[in-house]
Amino acid sequence: MTILDKYRGKNISPTGTIVKGALLGLGGLVAAVFLFKYLFVIGVVAAAGYIGYKLMAGHKALPGSSRKQLGASRGGDDFERRMHELEEVERKLDAEISRR
Numbered sequence: 001m002t003i004l005d006k007y008r009g010k011n012i013s014p015t016g017t018i019v020k021g022a023l024l025g026l027g028g029l030v031a032a033v034f035l036f037k038y039l040f041v042i043g044v045v046a047a048a049g050y051i052g053y054k055l056m057a058g059h060k061a062l063p064g065s066s067r068k069q070l071g072a073s074r075g076g077d078d079f080e081r082r083m084h085e086l087e088e089v090e091r092k093l094d095a096e097i098s099r100r
Helices: 003-007 014-056 077-099
Strands: none
Touching: none
16 A cells, blocks of 8 residues: 555545645744754853852852861871761651651
């Protein structure tokens, strides 16, 4: 069965159907290009705003952290103390997550 056999005896032109499909596809392609163009512009503006914020901000993005700042290393057991602190924080987070 060929393409022409499908349309024999009907008042439908296979050429018209092909042209209509090509125009529909072309319209979809043009719409996608316009959509991506505007999304790209919005993305560039958002990225520029974020970079500008990071350059201009002299403070933390999320102030008020309750975690203690780790000081300078004072010896060999300082590593162990830090690891224990991190494990404690991890246990607290795991407990908080499991409660939700």
